Amino acid sequence: MRIYADCAATTKMRHSAIEAYREAAETVFGNASSLYSEGQRAADTLFSCRKRIANILNCRPDEIYFTAGGSEADNQAIASAVRAGAGKGKRKIIASAIEHHAVLHPLQRLRREGYEVVFLPVSTEGIVSVDDFVRETDDSVALVSVMTANNEIGTLQPVEEIGRLCRQRGILFHTDAVQAVGHIPVSTKDCDYLAASAHKFGGPKGTGILFARKGAPLFPLVEGGAQERNKRAGTEDVPAIAATAAALEEAVSGMEEKNRKILSMRERLIDGLLSSLPHSALNGSREKRLAGNANLCFEGCEGEALILYLDDLGIAVSSGSACTSGSLDPSHVLLAIGRVHEIAHGSLRFSLDEHNTEEEIDRLIKVVPEVVNKVRSMSPVWRDLNAGKRKFIL
Numbered sequence: 001m002r003i004y005a006d007c008a009a010t011t012k013m014r015h016s017a018i019e020a021y022r023e024a025a026e027t028v029f030g031n032a033s034s035l036y037s038e039g040q041r042a043a044d045t046l047f048s049c050r051k052r053i054a055n056i057l058n059c060r061p062d063e064i065y066f067t068a069g070g071s072e073a074d075n076q077a078i079a080s081a082v083r084a085g086a087g088k089g090k091r092k093i094i095a096s097a098i099e100h101h102a103v104l105h106p107l108q109r110l111r112r113e114g115y116e117v118v119f120l121p122v123s124t125e126g127i128v129s130v131d132d133f134v135r136e137t138d139d140s141v142a143l144v145s146v147m148t149a150n151n152e153i154g155t156l157q158p159v160e161e162i163g164r165l166c167r168q169r170g171i172l173f174h175t176d177a178v179q180a181v182g183h184i185p186v187s188t189k190d191c192d193y194l195a196a197s198a199h200k201f202g203g204p205k206g207t208g209i210l211f212a213r214k215g216a217p218l219f220p221l222v223e224g225g226a227q228e229r230n231k232r233a234g235t236e237d238v239p240a241i242a243a244t245a246a247a248l249e250e251a252v253s254g255m256e257e258k259n260r261k262i263l264s265m266r267e268r269l270i271d272g273l274l275s276s277l278p279h280s281a282l283n284g285s286r287e288k289r290l291a292g293n294a295n296l297c298f299e300g301c302e303g304e305a306l307i308l309y310l311d312d313l314g315i316a317v318s319s320g321s322a323c324t325s326g327s328l329d330p331s332h333v334l335l336a337i338g339r340v341h342e343i344a345h346g347s348l349r350f351s352l353d354e355h356n357t358e359e360e361i362d363r364l365i366k367v368v369p370e371v372v373n374k375v376r377s378m379s380p381v382w383r384d385l386n387a388g389k390r391k392f393i394l
Helices: 015-027 037-057 070-087 101-112 130-136 159-169 238-252 255-276 303-312 332-336 358-377 380-387
Strands: 064-067 092-096 116-120 141-145 172-176 193-197 208-212 280-282 293-298 347-351
Touching (some): 015 238, 037 208, 037 238, 064 070, 070 101, 070 172, 070 193, 070 208, 101 116, 130 159, 141 159, 159 172, 255 280, 255 293, 255 358, 303 347, 303 358
Parallel strands (some): 092 116, 092 141, 172 193
Antiparallel strands (some): 064 208, 280 293, 293 347
């Protein structure tokens, strides 16, 4: 039996989403831009899905746009706000230092192009300070971007308070809510842009959601057609959008009860691993985090080695290091919370959902320490630490 504990990376499609996709693919195959009956049935389905998602996000249906994923939604929001701001002479952008690369990379490019980009630091628990945000705010700010929940360490940010302050100051506010939508209550009340991704809550890959408040600037990234009210060219994938709406409805149904179960498993996992593995630590706030996220670092280990050994034993988890993407740099998130390079490299992210079981947690508590100890036994760094040639950090 394999244990899948990497739900923050992607989730298995829910049966409700698969059924919705199959039904729409078979019966609503028309092009939603066509005037004849098949096209109008597709358009009606598209509007129905838009309305269902808007009800969950507490917004208007015409404020929901469909994209190819959360990364595209983030990019379109940022590009739109910055373009509008530049037209008014506003060329400053504020974001947290732990944003997803879908936000981080566009902002780094804008900085190279001459924009002033301020990355707010976070505490050792991985949370942005509202006071730091207020200090950086002035009349030149075009956009503030702070994620709702971090994809690596699961920490929840004070987005409602920052959003309210942005609204009072007339500043556009964007939040990457890819890890949050479908997992915690999320509202669009205090933001101008919000990004979500279907495959994070049991929907299909390749379908994203962009909320753009009515009146907020929104320019197309993809041109060539009038789809999505002229904001995103390309024939809409109606079956995938139908699956997205079904998955989101199922995800938020009974959310509080699901999160109680997930939180109980997560707490038992954290306690079990920390108590059996000295020189280990939890990354990020224990309280202000997603229920299913447990990101831990193990001194004297390489995260990639841990992943491969665990995979051989039937366990799927991820590392906080970026090495698997071809970079030798450790996670920018872990560095931002004060982890040194050698500690950041030895991290594992366990991300659970309601489909995980207590039996799986039992196995993780048993197997992970065995693997960590095996990797440590082969590590020259661990030998030096135990021999007193280096000082323990954790």
